[in-house]
Amino acid sequence: xxxxxxxxxxxxxxxxxxxxxxxxxxxxxxxxxxxxxxxxxxxxxxxxxxxxxxxxxxxxxxxxxxxxxxxxxxxxxxxxxxxx
Numbered sequence: 001x002x003x004x005x006x007x008x009x010x011x012x013x014x015x016x017x018x019x020x021x022x023x024x025x026x027x028x029x030x031x032x033x034x035x036x037x038x039x040x041x042x043x044x045x046x047x048x049x050x051x052x053x054x055x056x057x058x059x060x061x062x063x064x065x066x067x068x069x070x071x072x073x074x075x076x077x078x079x080x081x082x083x084x
Contacts, residue, residue, distance in 0.1 A: 022081055023072060029053050041076040042084060 005012075010024035023045065030047035047070045057065055073084035 023074070025072075028070070039077060042073065043076070044071055044073040044084075046071055 006026065009026045013021045013024050025045075025047060027050055028047035029050055030045055033044045033046065035042045048065070048068050052068055074081050075084045
């Protein structure tokens with residue numbers, strides 16, 4: 001039951017919000033940075049695979065995270081969301 005539910009979360013999130021949720025990544029952890037300028041709002045998700053969150057990267061060599069991080073960015077202009 002757990003696997004069936006978790007594997008379908010992206011579809012469930014989208015369906016339950018009538019498509020309002022535009023980005024779902026249930027296999028990653030991360031944070032969102034939001035910025036604004038005169039023309040648009042800019043949102044960038046910085047993500048790391050969930051399997052990596054148990055690793056203490058403070059004890060790893062510099063750059064150990066470089067190939068693991070992924071960014072996904074969006075712009076919101078006049079109420080319309082689009083990939084940046």
